[in-house]
Amino acid sequence: xxxxxxxxxxxxxxxxxxxxxxxxxxxxxxELARDICTLQQTSATASITLARGLxxxxxxGALLKTGQRTALKFEGNGPLRKMIIEADSxxxxxxxxxxxxxDLEPVAGKxxxxxxxxxxxxxxxxxxxxSGGQPYQGVxxxxxxxxxxxxxxxxxxxxxxxxxxGLAATLAEDGSVIVCGGFLVQTLPKADDGLxxxxxxRIAGIPSLSGLLGEKxxxxxxxxxxxxxxxxxxxxxDIFFRCGCSREKVERALLTLGAEELQDMREKESGAEVTxxxxxxxxxxDARGLDDLITQCAQHSGC
Numbered sequence: 602x603x604x605x606x607x608x609x610x611x612x613x614x615x616x617x618x619x620x621x622x623x624x625x626x627x628x629x630x631x632e633l634a635r636d637i638c639t640l641q642q643t644s645a646t647a648s649i650t651l652a653r654g655l656x657x658x659x660x661x662g663a664l665l666k667t668g669q670r671t672a673l674k675f676e677g678n679g680p681l682r683k684m685i686i687e688a689d690s691x692x693x694x695x696x697x698x699x700x701x702x703x704d705l706e707p708v709a710g711k712x713x714x715x716x717x718x719x720x721x722x723x724x725x726x727x728x729x730x731x732s733g734g735q736p737y738q739g740v741x742x743x744x745x746x747x748x749x750x751x752x753x754x755x756x757x758x759x760x761x762x763x764x765x766x767g768l769a770a771t772l773a774e775d776g777s778v779i780v781c782g783g784f785l786v787q788t789l790p791k792a793d794d795g796l797x798x799x800x801x802x803r804i805a806g807i808p809s810l811s812g813l814l815g816e817k818x819x820x821x822x823x824x825x826x827x828x829x830x831x832x833x834x835x836x837x838x839d840i841f842f843r844c845g846c847s848r849e850k851v852e853r854a855l856l857t858l859g860a861e862e863l864q865d866m867r868e869k870e871s872g873a874e875v876t877x878x879x880x881x882x883x884x885x886x887d888a889r890g891l892d893d894l895i896t897q898c899a900q901h902s903g904c
Contacts, residue, residue, distance in 0.1 A: 611840040613663050613692060614819040619831040622792030623800055626663050627784040627822040629814060630656045630694070630840050634770065634781035637696055637842060640881050644704035645776055647681060649712045652770035652781040653748040654686045655696050659840050660766070660785040661726070661752065662688025668731040677719025677746055680705070684718065685878075693843035695879040715746035724751050726759070749783065756787070763788045765801070769810035782814040784822050796830065803828050844880035851875050851884045852894060860898040867891040 613628045634652035643651055654675065661671050667690050675684040682699030705713040720743060728737040739759035743751050749766040756764040768783035786804065788797055803826050807813060813822055823832070855863065855873070866873050873886045886894070 610818075612819050612837055613659060613840055614823050614837050615663060615835045616823045616827070616832050617835055618796070618827060619833060620791060620793075620796065622789055622796050623786065623830075624789060624835075625784060625786050625800075625823050625826055625832075626660050627782065627819040627826075628656055628659050628663070628840055629782045629819045630659050631778055631781040633659075633694055633840055633842050635778040638778055640879075641697055641701045643698065643701040645772060646704045646712055646714065646717050647698055647701050648772060648776065648778060649770045650681060650714045650717050650748070651684060651696055651698055652778050653714065653768040653783070654684050655694055656768050656770070656781055656783040657748055657752050657766065658686030658688040658696060659692070659694050660783060662690060662692070662694065663838075664785075665690040665728070666730075667691075670729040670731075672727045672729075673752075674725040674727075675718055675722070675743070675746075675748070675751070676725070677722030677743055679703075679715075679717050679719025679722075679746070681717045681719070687879075689843070692838050692840045694840060695842060695844050697878045714748065718743070718746040718748075720746050722746070724755055726755055752785075765804055767804065767807075767810050769814060771811045771815070780811045780815045782819060782822070783810065784826060786826065799828065799830065800826055844877060844882070846877040846880060846882060848884055851877075855886070855894055856898055856901075860895050863891055863895050863898060867895065 611630050611632045615626050617624045634655050638648040638651055658673055665671060669690045671688050673686040680700055680703035684698045686696040688694045703717060705716050707713055722743045724741050724743055726739045741755045741758050744754045749768040753764045753766040756762045765786040770778060771780035773779045786800060813825060867888055871888045874883055876883045
């Protein structure tokens, strides 16, 4: 019999049990992860790591209010060096890693994500809450470098919200991402111990999150975790890649270097090229372009 491959749309699902005690978010993000890993030209282990990070970032972004943005930075002592994920409230996600070619052999048949990130380091979560206010930033030590566990620890430690996070990714034979996604379960003040134990038992009973995502998608993960607990779907929305870079933003970044350094670039290189770390777009500035920036810089005090 011919095998039929079903492609799940990249989607976020937010649900709440009818008693109001537990909310569950689940997502598919395979296309997003595949496109970004291709842009980043990641190795196999780096692809798995980045895919998990992108799913985690999408879940964290779904907790935001309209117009808000969050950024996750994993910095460890492993060969990957760092992983940065940014997510907007509307479902836009982007990500990059410090050393995309870094790779490690599996350990006991499992991807060595923790070794690639490094177990000594920090997770920094920044939030732009909009309305011109100061961004919020929380920092925690990496507890396992397995991405999901570190995000759950951050939510419990910095935001005092008991959470469980599960992330999964699978690669095809050619190294491309074919499954990516995960779930975020949070207990709310109305939760009773029986409900919590029920859902924790269902989490522990999932034999393969990758398999569940590939077969039933995000909505299927929500249904599996709630089981016979009555719930309602609050929202579904698309997840997609969007980079916020532009030539204007790059110019503003170059202006922060100051007139002296810009002049040095003008004399030594006769120009400059800046590549966006997320979408890999290159922005070129010839000698005249640098002259314009130097003039702008001179017109502003302290530049």
